[in-house]
Amino acid sequence: MDFLNALVALTNYVIVPGMAYGAQLALGALGVTLIYGILRFSNFAHGDTMAFGTAMTIMVTNGLLALGITFGPLPTALLALPFGIILTCLLVLGTDRLVYRFYRKQKAAPVILVIVSMGVMFIMNGIVRFTIGVRDIQFADGERFIISVRTFKEMTGLQEGLAIKATQGITVGVAVIVVAMLFWFLNKTRTGKSMRAFSDNEDLALLSGINPEKVVMVTWMIVAALATTAGVLYGLDKSFKAFTYFQLLLPIFASAIVGGLGNPLGAIAGGFVIAFSEVTVTYAFKKVLGYLLPESLEPSSLVQLLSTDYKFAVSFSILIIVLLFKPTGLFKGQSV
């Protein structure tokens, strides 16, 4: 019984939140990694692209709710998601046409594009704040829990409760579907293959008649879809606030780099590595050990490796170690 209690406590506070957060980071990192692989620069505007997509989705959600349309037990935002994706596509394609294409034509060095993307980031940041405001917005509706703490305790009779939120379930589910679709697209379709060819060797790809403008356009569209999905899932699980999305950029980049920039599989692994390292290393094991150990050995301190203040230090230490010893990331990506 005590063992089960320990297991449930660990699942409730570490594994379930870690999985959901990991899936959100992975989707974000996939977008960053695709841009890096195909357009060859680190897109700092990614966090704000996510914010823009989410803001648009929230507006459409509000519209749907005003019309009386809901999605039953699921959040209405999932219905609005395709519209959000389309609007975000228009935004990033417009940005590409107006800004990035100019620098691409000049064959600007990646570092210039990075700085350019930073400018784009601030502008998108402003657009989001102007359109939807700076407030904290909750837009999750429908069922809140798959299992709530109370029902779990009643069902099992255990002392510890386990909660799985509907949004956590949806996050992981949608992430799996999106990743499966992305890999199918990259590996099985003609356009996907030409994207990979373009990423592997640009000159060779151009020689074999691949249209670079089309590859760039499709990449931006996929990135817009990924960013909007990641942003909406994150917003459903927590809440939407322009400022928070801006801050999300850091863990997303850490995930992409740890996994190996330019490698989609790596982005997913990186997302989970960063999420779990933030949650586990700073977890206080007092409760879990209290169940497992005999009473005489029960810890009186918190049994916490590091205070939660250092959770970012943990993910960045991993980042530095990976860069020092395996500069291409855990999975073979391009070196930074």
Place this chain on the structure above:
Amino acid sequence: MKKLLLATTAMTMMAGSAFAAGHAEEVKIGVILGFTGPLESITPAMGAGAELAMAEVTESGALLGGATVTSVRADSTCIDAGAATSAAERLVTADKVNAIMGADCSGVTGAILANVALANGVVMVSPSATSPGLSTAEDNGLFFRTAPSDARQGVIMTEILADRGVDNVALTYTNNDYGKGLADAFQAAFEANGGTVTISAAHEDGKADYSAEVGALASAGGDVLVVAGYVDQGGSGIIRSALDTGAFETFYVPDGMVGAKLNENFGAEMNGSFGAYPGTDNAGSGMFVELAAAAGFDGTGAFAPESYDAAALIMLAMQAAGSSASADFKDHVMNVANAPGEQILPGELAKGLEILAAGGDIDYVGASAVELIGPGESAGNYQEVEFADGVYSTIGYR
């Protein structure tokens, strides 16, 4: 539309008075608040509160023989001391403001005080910096605040918890001067009273995920979770995560956490939780809310009344000194804020100015029952709130 009208009226008024009273002085007050950054959702109402007081005074034409008061806004960012310092520097050197209303967050307020206000001898009145550290900061008599120090709040929190028989709490605070100051003040007061703080863990604002913090807090345990954070920031994130995982059911919410946002975010889930925030049952707060509604902003917003009072105090002190120079009126701030004298409520600034012009005494009460003590900070009146049926309501005053 209402705002547009208001702006237009304000413009015509300013233009009009500029033509009419060419000889009258123009007083500039810098309003430096975190218009971007973690407090960007409450600062618009704070800025509007301060500017409401300025518009009222300008309209009355009673300040220093018909001076117009204009507001010059600057962004403190709340977190970036460097940016806040240069913004304040700009206010003082380029815009030549006579005084500063601000800043909002304790950290940037300390930075501006030390680097700009002291160096240039400019009076600064903060509506919302509550860190106990600012009570002892060197200020040459230039720094005041219409918000109480958190040392006082720590004692209030201990009293409220003790009255409910709680002697075992977990504590989390937002990792800045405000959160750390309040957490330390509370922990000291609570432990001196015989209580136990099982863990005191910081959380960062605006971060993506708080499961790690809640995991640690849940492991340490406690009857109540004290959340010394911001309602539209990490504080809500912590409560959300703690409720979802079933880690805590009862919360104590201090000043930064009490807001309409809590009802909206959590509703009935917060039932049984309690807290306290600065506030009084005086007539001034109600009058301020009405004035704010007429001006088109929300007067119940956190620190909006304090902002109105901060700006009002600056202008009343100028009138008492008969000068808009900081060096002259800094010694009059305490006098106009405290008894003896005629009590002045929001909307009565003109009356206050006239009494002062006639050589009388006033006791500015304002929207937040201002009473300045010791090093020029509010004595601190708190209202105790409790959540029932998904909304919080005031159950008493301390």
